[in-house]
Amino acid sequence: MSKRHKKLEVNQRCLPDTGSSPGVIYLDDSSLEPKLTLHRISGAQYTSENIDSFAGVYESIKTTKQTFWLEIKGFKSLPMFDLLQNEFGINKLTLEDITRTHERPKFEEFETYAFAVSRMLMLNEEKELENTQVSFILMDNALITFQEHYVDCIQPVRDRLTAGKGTIRIGGASYIMYAVMDVIIDTYIEILGGWGDELEEIEDRLMDKPERSIMYDTQLIKRHLISIRRVAWPEKDKINDIMRSDSPFIQKQTKIYLKDAYDHCIQAIDLIDSLKEISVSNIDMYLSMISIRMNEIMKVLTIISSIFIPLTFIAGIYGMNFSREDPVTGKLMPMNMPELYSPHGYLYTVIIMVIMAVLQLVYFQKKGWFK
Amino acid sequence: MSKRHKKLEVNQRCLPDTGSSPGVIYLDDSSLEPKLTLHRISGAQYTSENIDSFAGVYESIKTTKQTFWLEIKGFKSLPMFDLLQNEFGINKLTLEDITRTHERPKFEEFETYAFAVSRMLMLNEEKELENTQVSFILMDNALITFQEHYVDCIQPVRDRLTAGKGTIRIGGASYIMYAVMDVIIDTYIEILGGWGDELEEIEDRLMDKPERSIMYDTQLIKRHLISIRRVAWPEKDKINDIMRSDSPFIQKQTKIYLKDAYDHCIQAIDLIDSLKEISVSNIDMYLSMISIRMNEIMKVLTIISSIFIPLTFIAGIYGMNFSREDPVTGKLMPMNMPELYSPHGYLYTVIIMVIMAVLQLVYFQKKGWFK
Amino acid sequence: MSKRHKKLEVNQRCLPDTGSSPGVIYLDDSSLEPKLTLHRISGAQYTSENIDSFAGVYESIKTTKQTFWLEIKGFKSLPMFDLLQNEFGINKLTLEDITRTHERPKFEEFETYAFAVSRMLMLNEEKELENTQVSFILMDNALITFQEHYVDCIQPVRDRLTAGKGTIRIGGASYIMYAVMDVIIDTYIEILGGWGDELEEIEDRLMDKPERSIMYDTQLIKRHLISIRRVAWPEKDKINDIMRSDSPFIQKQTKIYLKDAYDHCIQAIDLIDSLKEISVSNIDMYLSMISIRMNEIMKVLTIISSIFIPLTFIAGIYGMNFSREDPVTGKLMPMNMPELYSPHGYLYTVIIMVIMAVLQLVYFQKKGWFK
Amino acid sequence: MSKRHKKLEVNQRCLPDTGSSPGVIYLDDSSLEPKLTLHRISGAQYTSENIDSFAGVYESIKTTKQTFWLEIKGFKSLPMFDLLQNEFGINKLTLEDITRTHERPKFEEFETYAFAVSRMLMLNEEKELENTQVSFILMDNALITFQEHYVDCIQPVRDRLTAGKGTIRIGGASYIMYAVMDVIIDTYIEILGGWGDELEEIEDRLMDKPERSIMYDTQLIKRHLISIRRVAWPEKDKINDIMRSDSPFIQKQTKIYLKDAYDHCIQAIDLIDSLKEISVSNIDMYLSMISIRMNEIMKVLTIISSIFIPLTFIAGIYGMNFSREDPVTGKLMPMNMPELYSPHGYLYTVIIMVIMAVLQLVYFQKKGWFK
Amino acid sequence: MSKRHKKLEVNQRCLPDTGSSPGVIYLDDSSLEPKLTLHRISGAQYTSENIDSFAGVYESIKTTKQTFWLEIKGFKSLPMFDLLQNEFGINKLTLEDITRTHERPKFEEFETYAFAVSRMLMLNEEKELENTQVSFILMDNALITFQEHYVDCIQPVRDRLTAGKGTIRIGGASYIMYAVMDVIIDTYIEILGGWGDELEEIEDRLMDKPERSIMYDTQLIKRHLISIRRVAWPEKDKINDIMRSDSPFIQKQTKIYLKDAYDHCIQAIDLIDSLKEISVSNIDMYLSMISIRMNEIMKVLTIISSIFIPLTFIAGIYGMNFSREDPVTGKLMPMNMPELYSPHGYLYTVIIMVIMAVLQLVYFQKKGWFK
C-alpha cells in the first residue's frame, strides 16, 4: 500500500435536506433503476426469477405457504415505494430510512413488519472501502431486502439457496435475513484480515527504515479501523436487539443462529481493537525511531565538529601573519609568534593536536556515544 | 479558513448573579423588543399573523379546537412574562430558564405544560458559530417558542405550514415542536459537513507543506467539535426523555417521528466523533512531519559540516607559517612542515582530502541518509 | 497572572490521626472562637441577632412555629459541641465531620435531622483559591450551618432575608439551606469565569510569543480545574440525593428549586470541561510552537553553515603554503598549487564560490526552507 | 530477550469462510488425528485408558453412576463429530465452535448439556505465546474436553486424579471442569510472572543505557499484555456466568471453588494492569532519556563551537594577507593590518582570545550547562 | 528522595503453584512461628494475654458472653490450621486465602462466619512500601485476625482497648474489625500525605533545574500511586459490601461507623487522584522544560555560528595566497586579489564584517531570540 494520500470520505451527503418533511423518499441523479429478484422457497422447491414489478406479489405472499425473498436493488421508481407504502403497509419513515442510505445498523419493530439495517463493507477494485446500506423488511413468510447499488457480497446466500443444503430453505424468512447479515459480518472479518496483513507489512518496513509513508499508511488504516468500529458496535447491538425481541417474525430457531452471528460480531470487534493497538504501537515506534535517528545524526555532527573545530583554531593561530621584524625599522619583535621559529614547533603542534583529538575521543567513548 | 486566531467564546455571562433570587426574569441592555407571531393551524386552514400582544390568546387557546403556535422573539417586556406567569400558569423558574439563554437541552414536565430547551447552532456571515437557545412551552393544543434574537434556522417549518403538505398541519402542537427540533438537529449536521470539508482542505495543505496554520485551524475545529458535542449529547438525551415521557401533551404519533430525530441526533454525534478523529490524526501527522523535517535539516547540516570541517582543518594545517629557516641564524629547520617543500605535497594533500570526503559520503550512504 | 510558581495545596492535614477513635471533635491551634448568629424567620417578621451561647435555643425551636437559622462560625468550644450532641441529639460522627473540614459534599439522613456538606470555593485577595467546608444540620423548622472561618460568600442570602422578597422568608428551613447551597454553586461559576478570562489572555500571549510562563500558568489553571471538578461532581450527586430523598425535612416546594441548582451545577461542570479542553489545547499549541521554533532556528543555522563552510574550505585550500620552489635546490615544483600562479586564479575561484552558494540557495529554496 | 522483531500474530485464519453455512465442522490440512482418553472416576476407583473410538461410551455414561471424563485431542475425524451430534445430541453450532478454535471464552447452556470455552495460553520452547482453545461439554456425570493440539498445560489435573487426594475424585464432572479451567488461569499468572521479570530486566537495561531495543522489547510485551487482557476479561465473565447459572450440571459445591478461580482471574487482570503500567512507564522514561541525551549532545556541540568559532575568526583575521607596501610603488600602506607589526600584537591577541573563552565559560557555567 | 532506582516489586510469588489442589495451606521457608494473643473484652473488663495454643478457646467463645479477639501472627503451624478447620469450622478455601497473602480486599459470607481481607500498607525504615495482608474471621462474639509478619500498624486499636474509652469495648467483635480496618485506611492517607510532600519538593526542584532525577522520582511515585489505587478501590467496595450485607455478625451500630470508614476510603481515593494529577503535571512540565532548554542551547549555537562563520569565510578569502606576480616571468597579474594591495583594504574589510554582524544581530533581535 503506497498510494500516498487516500482520504477517508466522511460522507454526509445523503442526509435529508435541512428542514425537509420527514418520510420523503430520497432519489437523486445517481439513483439506479430497480432490479427485482423474487425467490420462492419451500423445503423441496426453490425458484428465483427476475421480475419487472412486484404488483401482485403481496397477494401471493398472503395466500401461499412458501417463503418469499424479494430483492430490490436500485431505488429509482416512486411507484414502487407507493406500492410498498399502500399495499405492504410500510411506514413512510421506514421507506425514507431505506433510501437515505446512511443509517446506523438498527432494528425496529412495527405492527405488520420488522425493519432492520445492516451496513455492507466491501473493498472495490481500487482497494477502497465501500460502505453501503442493506435494509431488511421482515414479514411473516417474506423478506424484502434493499440495496442502492447492484454489486454486493451476499452471493453465497443465493448459492446456498440453490444448493438447498442445511437449514437455508426450511428456516423461514428470518433465517434468510440472518444468513444475509451473517455474510455481511463475515466480510468485515475478511477485510480486517487484509488490513492485518498490511499492518504486518508496514511493521516490516518500519524495522527496515523509518520513512514518512509509514506514518501515512498506518494513520489511514487506523482511521479505517475507527470507522469500521463505528459500524461494528451498533451492528452488535442490533443483533442483540433481534435476539431479545419477541417479534413474531423471528423464529425461535433463528435466535440460536443469531447468537452465533453475535459471537462473530464480537470477534470482529476484538480484531478491530487488536489492529488498532498494533497501529498505535507502530506509530509510537516510528516516532521513537525518528528521535533515535536525530540523536545519531547529532552525535556524528558533534563528534566531528568538536574534534576538528578546536584543531582548526590552533592551525588558524599559526597561520596568523604577525611579523617577526618591524618592517620599517627592521627591529626584531621576538614576542610575535616565537613558536613559528622553534625547530620543532610544527612537530609539537601536531602532537598537541593529536592529544586533543584523542582526549575527546576518550571522552565521547566514555559517554557511550560510539555504542 | 485562514483567519489566524478566531477564538471560541466560553460564554458564561448570562448566568444569574451570584446569590440572586431564583426565578428572576433576566433582561439586559442587549435585550430586543419582542416580535410576536401567532400561527393558527387546523387541517385545512392556516393563518399566520404578527401580533403586538398576546393578551386574550390564552382564552382563545382554551376555547378553540385549533392548534396554536405562538413565536416570541426578543424578551424586552416584563408585562409579557407576567402574563405568561399569571394567565398561562408558567412557573417563574421556567421563565428564568427561558431568559437565561445558556441552558443545556432538557425536557421538564409540569402539571399544565411541558418545557423543553434546544440549542440552535448557526454559522453567521463571518462563519463564526452562533449558539443560541430555543425554548418550548408545550400545552394541550398550543406551542410557544422563545428565541432571544430575530434570526433563526427554522424557516423551513413555517414554509411547510404554508405549503400544508404532510403531517405538519394535522400533527398537533407536539408535532410542530418536533418539526422545529428536527430542523435544529439537521442544521447541526449541515454545519458538521462544512467542517468536514475544511478538514479535508487542511489535510490537503498538510500533505503539501506542514505550516503552522494547520495546527491553529485544526485545533480550532477540534474545539468547536468538542463544544458542539457538548450540545449534541444532552440533545439526544432530551429527545429520548420526550419519547419516553408519558406527558399528555406528546401525541403517540409524534413519538415515531421523534425516534427519527433521535436517529439523526446519533448520526450527528457519529459525525462529530469521526471529524474529531480526523482532527487528532491531522495534528499527529503534522507533529510527525515537523519531526521528519527537523531530521532532514539536521542531515543536510551534518553531511556538509562533517565533510568540510575536517578538510578545512587540513587546509588550515598547511596554511600555518612554521618557518623552515631560523630567521636569526638562517639555520635550516627541516622538521617544520617538510610536506610544504615536497614536489607533490599539494597533490597528495588534495588526494587525501578527496578520499576523506568519499569515505564520509559512503558512510552516510550506508546509514541511509540520502534516501 | 504571572506569579510563577503558585502551588496547589493538596491538603491532607485535617484528617483524623491514624487510629484515633471515631467521633472525636477536632480542634487545633488555628481554631477560632465561635461566633453565633441566630436568625428567626417568619413570613412577615425577621430578626437576626448575634448571641453568645445557644443554650435554650433548642427549647425555643421545639416550641415556636418560626423558622430558625443558627449560624456557627468557629469551633473552639467543646461545650458547644456537647450541647449539640446532648440537647440537639446530633451523632458524634456528624460532629466530627463538621470539625474535620475536608469532607466531600454529601447528604446523610438521621432520625431527627439531616446532615449535608458543601464545599465553599472563594478567591482570596492574593487570588488564591480557598476551599472551605460549610456543614448543614437540617431539622423540622431549623437550620444550623457551620463554618470554620469567619469570611464567607453567602452574604446575599442574609441580604435577601433582610429584604424579605420572594420565597426566602416563607420557604422554611430547607429553602434556606437550598439558598446557601445555590450561592455556593453560583460562586463556582463566577470563579470559573475568571479562569476563562485568564485562559483567553494566556491564549493571546501564546499567539504573541511562546514563552515558558504559558506552560506554568496553563498547568496551574488546569490543576485548579481538576481540583474544582472533584468538588463539583460530588456536589451534583449530593443535590441529586437531596432531591430524591424522602426526608421529612425537605419541603416538596424546595425540590423544584433544587432542580434549578442541579442544572447550575451541571452547567458548572460543563464550563469546567470546556476550560479544561482549552487548557489542553493551549498546552498542545505551545508545545507545537516550540517545535516549530526549533525548526526555524535549525534552518537558519543550517543555511548559513552549509553555504559558508564549503566556501571557507576553498579559501583555506588557497591559503595553504605549499612551496613552488624547493627552498634548498631552488628547483621549481610546478605541481604545488599552480592555480595560485594563474593570472585569473582568484577570479575563477570567486566565481566558483558564487556558483556554489547560488546552487545551495536554489536547493534550499526548492526544499521550501525560505517559506 | 533480544530477538529483535518477534511479531504478535493476529490470527484470523480459522474463522468460517465468508458466507459459508453455519454449523459446519472445520477441518484443514493441519488437523490432527484424534487421540482419545477416557477417565472413569469414582471415589475409590480411577481408571484412565486411551481408546480408539467412543462408540458405546454414551450408553455407558447413561447407565453407570461413575463420573466420566473424555479427552479428545485432534479433530480429524468426521464420524466422531457425527457421533457427538447424533448420539450425544450436541448442536452442530456447538460442534463448529469446537473446531473453529478462535472463540472467546464463553458459557452456553443447552437442554442436555452445557458448553464452555477456555483459552489456554502457553509459552512454547521459542518463548512464543501459543493461544489455543479448550472446549468443554458438560453433562450430568460426564465431561468432554476438546483440544486441537496434543500439547497442553493441564497435566496437573490428571496427576491429581491419579493421586486421588482432595475433592477431585468425588466432586463430579463439574469439579473436573473447574479444575481444568483453574489450571489454565494459573498458567496465565505464571506467564505474567515471566513477563514481569523481563520488564524488570528491561528496566535495569534502561537505567544503564537507553538503547533502541528497550522500545522494541517493551512494546512487544505491552502488546502481549493487551492481547492476554482480551482473553482474561471474557474468561472472568465466563466464570461468573457459570457461578450464576442454575444449570443442573453445575454442583453447588463446585460454585464455591469457581469463586476461588474467579478471584485468581481478577488477580491475573490486576497483574496485567500493573505490568502494562510498568511498560508504559518504561517507554515514557526511555523517551525522556532520549530527550535528555540530545540535550547533552547539543550542549557539548554548542560549548565547543561557541568558544572556538569566534577565536578561529580572530586567527583568520590575522591570517589575511593585506599588504603593508604597495608592491608596485613600494609605498607604505600603514592602515593595512598595523597590528601585525606591533611588537606585542601576538601577545595581545592571545590574551583577548583567552578572555573571550573565559567569558563564554562563565556564561555557560551560569546557565548551568556544566551541572 | 534521591535513591535513583527503587523498583516497585510486582510480587506474584505467593500465588498457588499452577495446577495445585485448591484449599492447600501455603507455608514456605520464610513463614514465621505463630504468635498468638487473646483479648477478652467486656464493657468493664479487658484482658490481653499471649497464649501458646488456642485449643479450648473455641469452647470458651461458645460458652462465654464476652467478646474475643484472637490475633494470629505467623502461620508456621499446620496443627493450628487443622484446629481452625475442624473445631472452628473454617472452610479450607478460606484458610488458603489467609495463607496466600496476595488476595485483593474482599468480604465473603459463610454460614458460621464472615471472612474479610484488608491490605495493610506501611513504609519500612528504608521508606519502601510494604503491602501485607490482614485477614479477618468474624463470628458471633469473636474476631480472629491473621497477619504473616509480626510488625503492623494497628497498635492504636490495642491501645484504645487498654484505655477503654468510647465504643471499643462495648461494640462487639464487628466493631473491633471496623476499628482495625479504619486504622489501615487511615494509614493509607498518612502515606499519601508523605508522597504529597515529596511531590511538592520535586516540584520545587523542577522549578530550580530540570534534572533527570525528577523524571525518575515522579515516575516512581506515580507507580506507587497506581498500585495503592488498585488496593484502595477494592477496599472501598469491600467496606460497601460489609455495610450492605445482612450478615448476623455485623451489628447495626457498626454500620454507621463503617460509613465513616467508607468516607475516609473515598477521601483516600480522591487524594490518590490529586497526587496522580500532580505527578502527570510535573512530568509534562519537565518534558516541556527540556524542550525549552534545547531551544535555548540551539539559539546560542545558531547566533554564534551564524555571525562568525561568514566572517571567518571573508577572513579566509583574504588569507589566500594567489600570487600577484607570475613567479617565472615576473609579470604582474593584477586580477589576483587586488584588494590586498589597496591602501584601505583591511579597513574596508573590517567595516564590512562589522556591518554583517550587526545586520545579523538585528535580524535575530527581530525574531525575538534575545528575549
Ligand SMILES: [Mg+2]
Ligand atoms: Mg462512521
Ligand SMILES: [Mg+2]
Ligand atoms: Mg475485546
Ligand SMILES: [Mg+2]
Ligand atoms: Mg473489544
Ligand SMILES: [Mg+2]
Ligand atoms: Mg494487541
Ligand SMILES: [Mg+2]
Ligand atoms: Mg503514545
Ligand SMILES: [Mg+2]
Ligand atoms: Mg450545557
Ligand SMILES: [Mg+2]
Ligand atoms: Mg458547552
Ligand SMILES: [Mg+2]
Ligand atoms: Mg454510529
Ligand SMILES: [Mg+2]
Ligand atoms: Mg459513533
Ligand SMILES: [Mg+2]
Ligand atoms: Mg459516537
Ligand SMILES: [Mg+2]
Ligand atoms: Mg474516522
Ligand SMILES: [Mg+2]
Ligand atoms: Mg498523539
Ligand SMILES: [Mg+2]
Ligand atoms: Mg473529596
Ligand SMILES: [Mg+2]
Ligand atoms: Mg480534591
Ligand SMILES: [Mg+2]
Ligand atoms: Mg457537558
Ligand SMILES: [Mg+2]
Ligand atoms: Mg460535562
